[in-house]
Amino acid sequence: MDSELERHLDNPFWSSLVTRHAHLAQGGALARRYPPAISRIAALAGDGAGHVAALESLVAVGEEIGTAGPFVPMLPPNWETVSEAQLVQMVRAERTALPVGNVEVTVLDADDVPEMLALVETAKPGPFRPRTIELGTYFGIRENGRLVAMAGERTWVGNCREVSAVCTHPSVEGRGFARALVARVVNRMLRAGETAFLHVRNTNVRAMRIYRALGFRRRVEYRMRYARRLA
Secondary structure, three states, X not given: OOHHHHHHHHOHHHHHHHOOOOOOOEEOOOEEEOOOOOOOEEEEOOOOHHHHHHHHOOOOOOOEEEEEEOOOOOOOOOEEEEEEEEEEEEEEOOOOOOOOOOOOOEEOOHHHHHHHHHHHHHHOOOOOOOOHHHHOOXXXXXXXXXXXXXXXXXXXXXXXXXXXXXXXXXXXOOOOHHHHHHHHHHHHHHHXXXXXXXXXXXXXXXXXXXXXXXXXXXXXXXXXXXXXXXX
């Protein structure tokens, strides 16, 4: 991985919003965000007062926004912190395809969004909005017609794409569905000449163990904060 790409991956959400997803971005040179219906993610080019002011101009009163990476600045008193965590960024540099098993997997589309949102509400993999599906390809597993697991793509930095929304309904955990779905997502990226990366909370030891078994390796760790603008 060349040094330029490494630099972009150090601030991946910003890098995505100024390049591959620039057509979706709201904001300018200091702060950008995805439209609320797509994602609650925002990103900054730095952590100065001007960057914070630029971020605030993009967020409505009462709205919650998430920032992660090297620039997660202190916010003024008219904001409240909703949650904070440390994110581990993992990259799969291997070019070998992953075994997908014999589980039946389908490609999800806009008609599946209500079920996807319901699954996210139960499994809580992280933020997912009504139009998040527009960011990439999503795969799902159904049992008795019900969506019980899914995974897909979110941010896009150079030739690296982020595996995201990996979640399994508690009633079917431990059956290898997450592995099968991540394998499908990774293999799709490999066929496109892309490298997979992802983010996981540093407290999620079980998930990191699964990702390491699939060839992902820790690259960097940084802070994530969700905050709500109060006034």
